[in-house]
Amino acid sequence: MATSLRLLLLEDRPGDAELTLHELRRSGFDPDWQLVDTEEAYRAELSDDLDIILADYTLPQFDAPRALAVLNESRLDIPFIVVTGSIGEEQAVECIKQGATDYLLKDRLTRLGSAVEHALEQKRIREAQRQAEATQNRLNTIIEATTDFISVMDIQGQLFYLNRAGRAMLGFEDTEDVIGFPVTDALPVTSRRAIIQDIFPMVQRDGIWSGEMALLTQAGQEIPVSLVIIAHRAPDGATEFLSAIARDIRERKQAEEALRRHTFELERRVMERTAELQQEKERVEAILDNSSDAIILANVDGNIQQVNPAFTEHFGYSTSYIVGHNLLTLSQADSTGMLLEVLQGIVTTHDRARVEIAGVRNDGTVFEADVAMAPIIEHRRLSGIVCSVRDVTERKRVEQELRRALERERELNELKSRFVSMVSHEFRTPLAVILGSADMLLRYEARMEAVQRSEHLTQIQAKIFQLNALVDTVLGIGRAETIGIEFAPESVDFEHFCRELLQEVQLTTASHTFNFVTNHACDAVWVDPKLMRQALTNLLSNAIKYSPDGGLIDIVLHCSEAQMTLSVEDRGIGIPEEDQKYLFEVFHRAHNVGDIAGTGLGLSLIKQAVDAHQGVITFDSTVGVGTTFTIVLPLIPTGDTS
Numbered sequence: 001m002a003t004s005l006r007l008l009l010l011e012d013r014p015g016d017a018e019l020t021l022h023e024l025r026r027s028g029f030d031p032d033w034q035l036v037d038t039e040e041a042y043r044a045e046l047s048d049d050l051d052i053i054l055a056d057y058t059l060p061q062f063d064a065p066r067a068l069a070v071l072n073e074s075r076l077d078i079p080f081i082v083v084t085g086s087i088g089e090e091q092a093v094e095c096i097k098q099g100a101t102d103y104l105l106k107d108r109l110t111r112l113g114s115a116v117e118h119a120l121e122q123k124r125i126r127e128a129q130r131q132a133e134a135t136q137n138r139l140n141t142i143i144e145a146t147t148d149f150i151s152v153m154d155i156q157g158q159l160f161y162l163n164r165a166g167r168a169m170l171g172f173e174d175t176e177d178v179i180g181f182p183v184t185d186a187l188p189v190t191s192r193r194a195i196i197q198d199i200f201p202m203v204q205r206d207g208i209w210s211g212e213m214a215l216l217t218q219a220g221q222e223i224p225v226s227l228v229i230i231a232h233r234a235p236d237g238a239t240e241f242l243s244a245i246a247r248d249i250r251e252r253k254q255a256e257e258a259l260r261r262h263t264f265e266l267e268r269r270v271m272e273r274t275a276e277l278q279q280e281k282e283r284v285e286a287i288l289d290n291s292s293d294a295i296i297l298a299n300v301d302g303n304i305q306q307v308n309p310a311f312t313e314h315f316g317y318s319t320s321y322i323v324g325h326n327l328l329t330l331s332q333a334d335s336t337g338m339l340l341e342v343l344q345g346i347v348t349t350h351d352r353a354r355v356e357i358a359g360v361r362n363d364g365t366v367f368e369a370d371v372a373m374a375p376i377i378e379h380r381r382l383s384g385i386v387c388s389v390r391d392v393t394e395r396k397r398v399e400q401e402l403r404r405a406l407e408r409e410r411e412l413n414e415l416k417s418r419f420v421s422m423v424s425h426e427f428r429t430p431l432a433v434i435l436g437s438a439d440m441l442l443r444y445e446a447r448m449e450a451v452q453r454s455e456h457l458t459q460i461q462a463k464i465f466q467l468n469a470l471v472d473t474v475l476g477i478g479r480a481e482t483i484g485i486e487f488a489p490e491s492v493d494f495e496h497f498c499r500e501l502l503q504e505v506q507l508t509t510a511s512h513t514f515n516f517v518t519n520h521a522c523d524a525v526w527v528d529p530k531l532m533r534q535a536l537t538n539l540l541s542n543a544i545k546y547s548p549d550g551g552l553i554d555i556v557l558h559c560s561e562a563q564m565t566l567s568v569e570d571r572g573i574g575i576p577e578e579d580q581k582y583l584f585e586v587f588h589r590a591h592n593v594g595d596i597a598g599t600g601l602g603l604s605l606i607k608q609a610v611d612a613h614q615g616v617i618t619f620d621s622t623v624g625v626g627t628t629f630t631i632v633l634p635l636i637p638t639g640d641t642s
Contacts, residue, residue: 002030005116008045008078010055010067012037016106020054020083027113038062043070050078052116057084057091057103068098077126079119083112149215149225149246155239157183157200169248171218183244188216203231204239215246224249294389300382302327302343314391316362327387332358332366342373343385350375350382359389368393434460485531487612489636492529494522494564498557501533505540511550512543522559526636531609538602539568539629546593547572547626559635567630574623583619606631 005024011017017035024031036042039062053071057064064082071080082095082103092103101119104112143150144164152161159181164174170186172178184192191213203209209229214222225246231239288295294311298304304325312318315330331339335357342353352374359369370392376384437456445453495518502514543553547570554569575583579590584607606629610617615633 002028005029005031006049006051007031007033008042008050008053009033009035010037010042010053010059010062010064011035012056012059016056019106019109020112023109023112024116027116029113029116039066039070042067046071046074046076046078048076048078050076052079052081052119054081054083057082057087057095064095064100065098068095068100072099077123079116079123081112081115081119083109147248149244149248151183151244153183153242153244155200155204155242157196157242159183160241166246169215169217169223169246186215188214188222199229200242203229203242207231207233212249213246224253291388296327296387296389297376298327298385298387300347300384302385305384311389314361314389315359330359330389331369332360334358339371342371346373346375346385347382350377356392359391367391368396434464485608485612487528488530489526489528489613491524492527492532494525494527494532494559495520495557496523497529497532498536498555498566501536502540502555505537505544509544509550512547513552514540514555515552516555516557518557519559522557522564525559525564525633527564527613527633528609531612535606535609535631536566536568538606542602543568543570543572543627546570562635564633564635565630566633567628569626569628571626574625574627575619575621576623580619580621584617 002025007024009017009020011020014035021031021033034045036045037059042062053067055064055067064084068080071078079101080099082092082100083106084103085106087095087103087105095103101122102115104115146163147165149166149169150163151159151166153159160179162170162172162178162181167174167176167178184195187195195213199209207230211227213225213227215225216222226249228245230243230245232241232243234240288308291308291310294314295308296304296311297306304322304327307317307319307322311322315322327343328336328339338355339357342355345351346353352372354370354372357369357371359367361367368391370390372388372390374386375382376386437459441448441453441456448456498516498518502516506512506514540553540555547553549572551571553571554567556565556567556569558565573593575590583590584603607617610631610633613633615631617629617631619627619629621627
């Protein structure tokens, strides 16, 4: 197979160039060539990719000596062979001196192949030498730069090389001659016999020895070192020379001594700390064993690892049974999600947490549990969770009773305030009338006619009846809340009942019109007529009072087999949303009633009447639009008073 050859050919005669290429191919080369005949072209083609340059000695504008000079300037290592028609010996020698590898005459080209091979081989040798020298230089640089003692000696221990660090270690100057210095002089007296009689023979036998020894400086100071001695053998196996590498281990020795002292001190502290931890452990165990709260130690997955005696009392599980079970087994199903969320939060944030859950004992009973949990951190990592569980069932019961008592007290205070407000408002007007009429009688009775005296007495009597009715109403509400309302149902034609009542109430107002709508199916319903009269009268009265501009009031009555529905709708001022939830409370009045008279008792009475019938009352109201009250009563068969 032909050898590729990157060739630069300096030739001005194409025929001669072709002969040269032919000879190269015949000699087994496959030339990749470029032909130039000027210095400019030559310079352009010069590169380190070229394998060889073949140049005619004389060209019209250029010659071989000049080409050699340009090549030398470029510092490229490219074999240069002069191939020319004729050349004198003096010229040939001059070319060789300038760096030409060889020269040939064109009429003797048969030697071209061998000349090229020889030139290429010489280049390979030069490259190998350069690489070897570079490697040697790098090794020398490394050896001289290292801080270790490195030496080369004969088999008797006479030095013929010592690096810079070795010189510094022994106290030699860099320029001081150490060739022939006996290595035994760099050892303490106690070590000299050992290295001559024992170590050197061992190295020659085994090829290597390593250990620790002391080197002796020129000033007499001993330096502890780790020492390796290596035998370098000739091809026949005989030892040619020895090399030694020593490392100053003073710092290591000092560190070992410091470590020994530190280890001793650490062991002492560990023993003391172990004793302290044992005492602390005993104290903690005493606290846990005597705690009234259930204490649980769990791993990061929530699996129980340890419990205290109070746990058994709280939950009824034995220690041997519960260990290995998960904390979630101690909570009721509806509390499991909350407990799991808290556990996951501790694992994520390493923060303490507290939660109230429904705990479950071994016998299935449930109790209110206050659970406090904290992470156990060891070496900055979560290693477990400690839980304290306290039965707060009794505390919760007491707190609930206290809240109820406080709520009752608050309600009573509000009721008292509303009652005082109602009394001061509703009693003031009748009392003023009574007082005025009485005063008139006291002053002017003698001058009054009988009719005038009768009018004043009638006014006094009417207002007294009004006050008495108001007191009876208040007492009735109180009696209903304590002993219950009197309920006396009977069969009533409720449509007729409503029509009569509407006619009575219509006489009290000229600005309102009643629109009564019914499905004519309420001719025999079982209700208490007294209570229903009171309820419907109050609903109509409220519809009239709270629609001061007058207008239409719708009354809708509808009966089915199961229930009776009665609704009253006005177009009045409406009820503010914030007042609606208090609407049926005693003495409560909406904030938008202004100067409209009222006691705040009517809706309470209606609610009591509806409750007595086991019915419900609802309402729908929008401020400025109006209000609709709806009563729904269950219908019972006629005569069934149960």
